[in-house]
Amino acid sequence: MIDYWREPFSREESLDTLNIFVRKWFESRYKELTPPQRYSLKLIKEGYNILITAPTGSGKTLSAFIGILSDLMNLSLNGKLEEKVYCIYVSPLRALNNDIHRNLSVPLEQIYDDISIDLRRITVGIRTGDTPQKDRQRMLAHPPNILITTPETLAIMINSEKFSRHLNGVKYVIIDELHELANNKRGVHLSLSIERLSNMIGHDFIRIGMGATLSPLDNAARFLAGYNGEKERDCYIVDATWDKRMDFIAVCPVPDIINERDSIIENSIYKLIDSIIKKNKTTLVFTNTRSGTERVVYNLSKRFKYSDDSIAAHHGSLSREMRLGVEDLLKKGKLRAAVSSTSLELGIDIGTIDNVVQIGSPKSVARVIQRIGRSGHSFNDIARGEVVVTNRDDLVECSVMLDAAMKRHMDTFTTPKNALDVLAQHIVGMSQNRKWNVDEAYDMIRNVYAYHELPKRDFISLLEYLSGMYVGLESRRVYAKIWYDTRENTFGRRGRLTKLIYYLNLGTIPDEVxxxxxxxxxxxxxxxxxxxxxxxxxxxxxxxxxxxxxxxxxxxxxxxxxxAQGQIPTIPPWYSEQLPLTYELALEIGQFRERMAIAAGHAREKDIGTLRLLNKSRLKPNDEAREILDQMPLDENTKNSIFNYFVEQLLYTGYVPNDRFIIVERTADEEQERNLLIFHALYGRRINDALSRIFAIRIGDIYETDVAVNITDNGFVLVTELDVKIGRDDISQIISELGSTDARELLRENIRRTELMRRKFRHNAARSFMILRNYKGRKISVRKQQISSQYLLKAVEEISSEFPVLKETYREIFDDVMDLPRAEMIIRKLVNGEIKYKTIETVVPSPFSHNMITFGEADIVMMKDRRKHLRELHRQVLQQMRKLA
Amino acid sequence: MTMITRDIEIVDGLPVLYIKSLSAIACSDLHLGYEGVMADRGTFLPKMNLKKVKETVSKALEETHAERIIIDGDIKNEFSDVHVEEFNEFYDFANFLRKEHGLRHITLIKGNHDNFIERLRESLKFETYTEEGLLGDYLFFHGDALPQGKSGKTLIMGHVHPAIAIYNKLGVKEKFKAFLYGKMADGRELIVLPAMNYFAEGVSVNLEDVGVMAPVFDTMADVDMMTAYCIGEGESLNFGRVDRLRKIAFQ
Structure with missing residues (x-):
């Protein structure tokens, strides 16, 4: 059973669980227990699985390790400490491993210094992909008691005949930065490894998860603990996130962000950041992209004469040495400011930060909390942060986000369920370990949260795929990675090269091309x-x-x-880097829009007249708007800008869209000779990705044309040629017909031919060992793999639409890239009238839609009928040729 | 069927020509055994090529009632010696032509991947040409080297795997396998066959420089002046000259 533990234990109760020397050491160094420690010591001592969420700098790591050190110290003192692994610590971040190693080694030395007897000491070791061969050899002879590793290396270790013997006595498994794992395939891969480990050694262990907060925590706990047959394994949740006080505000750099010139907004942003940096000792600045990070550092140094050793960038594209250098300067308190995209978000030790500045919306409540939570060193300090609004869309988004953070309204995560590519890897790994009964293997796999509802049929189809049943008998010698005996209902290892294939190709991170x-x-x-x-x-x-x-x-x-010297870019560089807005936050923005629209609707006639006349947004919020805005953590500029933004929108179109009211704007882009159909549907990109395609497919069917789509968090745009005029009736007809359409089937047919499908298929084929990155000791370049992904895809489709690699590709696109389940829900609501819509016409696109047209993610929804499609292209080509002539 | 000349048609939607005067179908670049060779390099493709090649040939034979097949080179895939998979598929295909379609007249032009032909020509009983073959009015050669023969009204080659890339009005690139047809500098006609291999995407002749691949286009013919016939599902359409398709792509 998953349950919350809400009452902390007393100091005495907690410390009483500790070995006397460990306790002495602890008390000599720390005056008090931090909130997570007040729960964890006792709960771990009693043998519970436990999920601890707390901001960084809250003694989280120690809260897990201190009890384990104490346990091992007891063994050490009794002379019962053996040369084997007792505790495995897994972190997704290699950089974190060295910190952890140091944070354990130093205390251990200090503790042992206190004991005059010569004892077998508790040992700590790191093993990752970087560990040199000779260190691994040494580890084989002398395994560390506490083993620090990564998900990928753990997967290798449980398949290492020699080393896995040292894991028989594992008593604790710690997963750190769980929030970075529970929502992706890498985490799913890890949870299968852990389940296999437990199965292999024949007993369970205490599972400890740590991380920043995420929601729903129950599912995070399930991800950590898993199932035992049909029963959930027990796990207590300790949520200490909110014990650290936070103080944050949205700041708007100029009084009128809607009409102000871009250059002035930019100047004001930098001035604002500079003044914040000057007010504090050390400031951490977060941008949303790596290029943004570079730009901010460049501008701050140039404009305000910061030297290289007072301000620095830190992001994933920088070399390891450079990043370590910046971390070191931060720890020593030498930097005035560090600017980062995501790399400093995780728990790397960076010393004391006074203040966090976030530039632009980070798109999720959880993320903004985590980032701001990086400031304030100890638990007693207040975490402080400013979120700087950069444009009109940001304005509302950041404001609502901080309001949600204040109210602890969290966005939710989902774990990829039944990912067949990851499972394929593990089946190969399992069969290398021993011969399996199919049902036994299936039962074990279902203990993993991400596979608890795995259909048996999917599991069998993986066995069929891996045993090479998709090719003739004579080729299985090369194709098969396992043997599968359908009569005996067993499977096991096959192929002399398979073991090597497994080692060299496992993992879930696709090769970046x-x-x-x-x-x-x-x-x-x-x-x-x-x-x-x-x-x-x-x-x-x-x-x-x-x-x-x-x-x-x-x-x-x-x-x-x-x-293209001197020309204006049509594609912003951050394009594919930006994260999608979460659904929960999108809904909150929708609800806020609804309330603000009512208030703005009551703006006085006289004021509106002034607004029209001046074409400037200088209205002060009316009382009604004040009532809403004053309860939110916003500065005056932000409040004023929001009010004006809404009044202007109302003036222009008469409507403000919200989560239960979609505006469909029909307009044209004369210059580019195309019609635009703009859906003001604020649901986040993942949902809009699916929604936009569904509408595009239906319009394509009706008009026998290709339709281009542009997708953003705030809505989407359908682009057609000028002679394709989509009428009001078409839209209502499409919506009413959607009620009886299988959206998934519709999308499947369309996605088949997209670039996205090809790319994702190749990733999945690689993860399922269908396309190897490394074979017979040769690295195979992505370039070579690339050659025929389109035809490979076609070939696989001919085998069966249920072919596991294909099935997984669709699942990943529909559930991970897009959010089709929620898109379907929105369609249902549109059909039954819970969500209303209104079609309006504009001469030129309304201001609300400008970002949607300019900065969306573009794709094309092509005609279903391939024969007609070729003719259509033929027509276009001839037309263009005529123009040339 | 799409007519290219009075004597030559494209069997609709297929990478296959029908030549009336020879009562023959012609195709090129089958690359049998491709999957086996790829598997050896760590890419485990489903076995699809042979099956598709057979389907295509069957369809073409049924539609045209041709009595002869001409394979214009690269019937198998590897440059080097014969891979076991290639061997099996090759014999399988030969059997298919003889037994299932009762074809007596099988002509093979040696491609750059077909170095085994000399060794097996006796046992195969195929009509084989190791350089080029003059069949009626037509001079067949693979295309990896220059044609030597001065006779023949029309030259027919493969090797290049021609395709056309088209950006539709909304800027998305699509690729279609294509036949190329045009005049050479010496006044004779030239036809380039698309690849029959299922996995071959083709080379976009309107984007890339094919002279590097095929010396014919370096010295004897201008690829830009060729007309492209793109193959779609069920039909083939004349898309006009390559130079114009190139201009459109670069607009």
């Missing part, structure tokens, strides 16, 4: 991500290394560009 960017003369300019490339159209202008280039075309793994 760097696309070379070159000129037509083959001069190398830089590289971009494959995903970014897939968004580029010929003629698009993007910035690389500070210079604009025009995209011409791409060939295999090269993008050809020409110089």
């Amino acid at each position: 760097a696309i070379d960017v070159v000129t037509s003369a083959n001069k190398w300019i830089g590289s971009i991500q494959e995903e970014f490339l897939s968004k580029l159209k010929p003629g698009d202008i993007f910035v690389l290394g500070g210079k604009p280039y025009r995209f011409e075309y791409s060939r295999v793994m090269k993008a050809y560009v020409s110089d």
